[in-house]
Amino acid sequence: MFGFSRSNQNRAQFEALLTPWLDPLYASAVRLTRNERNAEDLVQDTVMRAWRFFEKFEKGTNFRAWIFKILTNTFINSYRRNTRERSLQDESERQSVEARFFSAELTEQTQNPEEFLLNRVMSQDVLVAIDTLSIDFRMVVILADLQEFSYKEIAEILDIPVGTVMSRLFRGRKQLQKILLAREGESAETIDLNAFRERKKLA
Amino acid sequence: MNCRDLETQLTPYLDGELIAEARVEFESHLASCPTCPGHVEVERHNLSTLRAAMHEASPAAPAAFRAKLFENIARDSNRQQRLSVGRVAAVAAGVTFAMVAGHHEYRLHQRHLYEQDAAMRHARQFPLEIQQSPDAIERWFGGKLDHPVNVPRFPNATATGARLLQVRDKPAAYIRYDSARPMGLFVFGDDHDLDVGAEAELGSSHGYNVVSWREGDVVYQLVGRDVDEQDIRELLPPAAGETPVTNPRLDVRPASLQQ
């Protein structure tokens, strides 16, 4: 019967599009929710929502961006429901991108001696560091650095301007680096640029 | 451009998001400045270290969870079917017509989107997952994607490394070639969504040239700076034996260049 075959075909299409992104969705959900049980719930909600709205998905367009948009929306909604933590989108965020680039924070950074992260940053440390980021930074870092979305895709997924994507990415990464460098410092293994180059030569 | 201007553009530069003119300015400052190259090197290193560590720490979705997910979709699908049989038949004719009319432009547009995406991902210089010989690269890809990955051999460039990436929503093999002008090749499965044929076609995006061609259900996109007609001329069809026996040996060059 027509209705049956169409629906089965639809489901086959949906599953074929979905399957390659299940692991990425799950990995992102774990980092967003910081917890595997909540990550399963988030992916489950995301996938069922995507399936119900699948008719609205324009075939042939960017499925990955589409389903990650559902993931982040679902996450933001439940997150805002469960906690009253305000989003970071406050006054300081609205300052122009240019103003940010000349912030004291940045000037300080460029004047400091260059510090390399060790080649083998412990993954566990990275996870802990990401978990300390506020949700707006965390989402952008996960989308850009874990999922390798372009600025434009991230802007569409999160409904924010490209300039804001760049600014959050810049600040989020700086925070991560700071935390990781501090960790390396604790183990007294931080090396400066010259030492790094020496190491490279020796290797 | 001065050092401070460079700093403002460092994030988009490292992400491969600067438009061509801005990148040229950026790089010409880099070439002439005594201090900026060191700084950029540190930032590039830190970014790729961060990314590598994040990838390494990514868990896969547990098998039991996947199974439950697909079960739920199936259950939901059966429920929907009982509700929607009549409605679907009523609108079907109109929808089909609209799809046929828009199909051709749509495919051209799609190809351009894929060229853009391939160029940008190549520009980002993601860390490679394997750096070995072409044979080893082919073995490494075995079973990782839905399609077999053959590493094309080019006369003036050698495949030196590879990783998994995607082009838009398609999981792809990414193979880096070292030569005077480094190139990246994306290989992905495509069920003829894209307007790419067996003859190579030249497009461009983000200051890169992108050469696209197809072998059956597999699309190749070769990205490089200044990849010009001469380079295309030098692209050889895959050696016999690398393509499935059922496929005729394909000449990937534009028709005008074939004897």
Ligand SMILES: [Zn+2]
């Ligand atoms: Zn400079």
